[in-house]
Amino acid sequence: MLVHKDRSKSSYGEGDRTPGAYRLSDVTITGSAHRPPSPGDVHSDMTALLDFINEDVDQNYELLKIALAHHRFVWIHPFGNGNGRVGRLLTYAAMRRQGFSEAVGYRALNPTAVFGDNREMYYERLGDADSLEPEALIRWSSYVLEGLIADLGKLSLLGKQDFVTEGLLLPAISRGLRSARFTAEEAKALAIIARKIEAKAAHLEEAFPGSRATRSQSIRRLLDRGIIEPIGDGKRTYRLRLAPSELTTLLVRQLDEMRFLPRILRDAE
Incomplete structure (x- = not known):
């Protein structure tokens, strides 16, 4: 009651x-x-x-x-x-x-x-x-x-990692790129982390070319924005932070597009 x-x-x-x-x-x-x-x-x-x-x-x-x-x-x-x-x-x-x-x-x-x-x-x-x-x-x-x-x-x-990565995470990252939330380099780095689940700083060299210091600065910006988070003892391994972060709304929109969310969530009920 x-x-x-x-x-x-x-x-x-x-x-x-x-x-x-x-x-x-x-x-x-x-x-x-x-x-x-x-x-x-x-x-x-x-x-x-x-x-x-x-x-x-x-x-x-x-x-x-x-x-x-x-x-x-x-x-x-x-x-x-x-x-x-x-x-x-x-x-x-x-x-x-x-x-x-x-x-x-x-x-x-x-x-x-x-x-x-x-x-x-x-x-x-x-x-x-x-x-x-x-x-x-x-x-x-x-x-x-x-x-x-x-x-x-x-x-x-x-519950299937391949589906989550290819069907949810990567499309959400692409959506963020199209809406200018992420730069092309950031989107590439996030996609690498999404595929690897846990990525070391060296894995992100393709996304952030240049010196180690430059790469560290780019990673730091993603950390400061709460889009990725460090894991492990050395804290040099990273994973996506799905919520709360800039990825959250992108993931929700992707789930909605995939018809994984009930339509009532769009209503004022």
Whole structure:
């Protein structure tokens, strides 16, 4: 409830008459034929939903349970405003509890990758399941699980060094060169480091020709800007610093161009 209360103080001019509490009036959902339960039924419906979420099931069915819980939360529409945001937070929390959103590994799934990528499809699938008919709920669950599988495929690609280097890092560096963030020499040096993962100063001679002192000055400028960072005891070996740095926005734009980011991130939601 506290999450909803905080989010109700939105910078987008939205609000809730009863922040942090269930709604006390009937609501409608724009573009939907579904009419959420009356205020008098919200508390009991939410209690049943939370009991369902907390129910122990075989791990093979956890994602299925989470998919059904997301739909039922939106179907109940327990708050006057912010139900979509709270629903995504609830789903994310449920996934984290089951270990499906760990910070590392291929279990780092994010439901926003499904619910936020194609909003039209999301609402269409939600509306189809509003009848609560078994076949419709199966279609909804299939939609969610297929989306998570697709997201898992993207995570798998991001675990492959060749893909990260050739598909993400090098295009981001080229983008920085085109936008004049990097000189041609700097872009060349960054590309060398990207391919080697860890590069010594001598490896950058091709990018920064001339004396050792001149090369050291060029490397120092990249260090001072936070684009690369030293590693190891001697501190003469370097790697790219992906965040926070000038590379960060370039990488985000490249990920967006590759359709690795949900479209909702572009919206004011």
